[in-house]
Amino acid sequence: MDYTREAFLDDLRAFTVRTGWKPTNIGVATMGDRNFVQSVREGRFPRKETMEKVWAWMEQNDTVARS
Numbered sequence: 329m330d331y332t333r334e335a336f337l338d339d340l341r342a343f344t345v346r347t348g349w350k351p352t353n354i355g356v357a358t359m360g361d362r363n364f365v366q367s368v369r370e371g372r373f374p375r376k377e378t379m380e381k382v383w384a385w386m387e388q389n390d391t392v393a394r395s
Contacts, residue, residue, distance in 0.1 A: 329383075333373050336382075340365060343386045357389075358382045 344351060355364030358381060368374060374382075 329380075331376050331379060333368065336374065336379050337368060339383065339386065340368075343390065347389070347391050349389070354382070354386075358385045 340351070340354065343349065344354070351365035352362040355361050355366075358364065359378070361367075
């Protein structure tokens with residue numbers, strides 16, 4: 329897994345496009361912080377554990393049909 333801020337943001341962007349989840353709702357659901365995604369966009373670097381938590385949540389909430 330690529331633990332860079334850029335890779336994390338790429339995954340967040342792809343998730344929002346695929347699922348329709350809004351970044352503020354992702355922040356609330358995962359971190360209890362509606363500004364979480366925006367703060368990462370603005371330069372905040374989340375810890376490895378935080379990225380893993382968000383990635384796990386995205387995997388569980390990815391509503392795209394998989395083949």
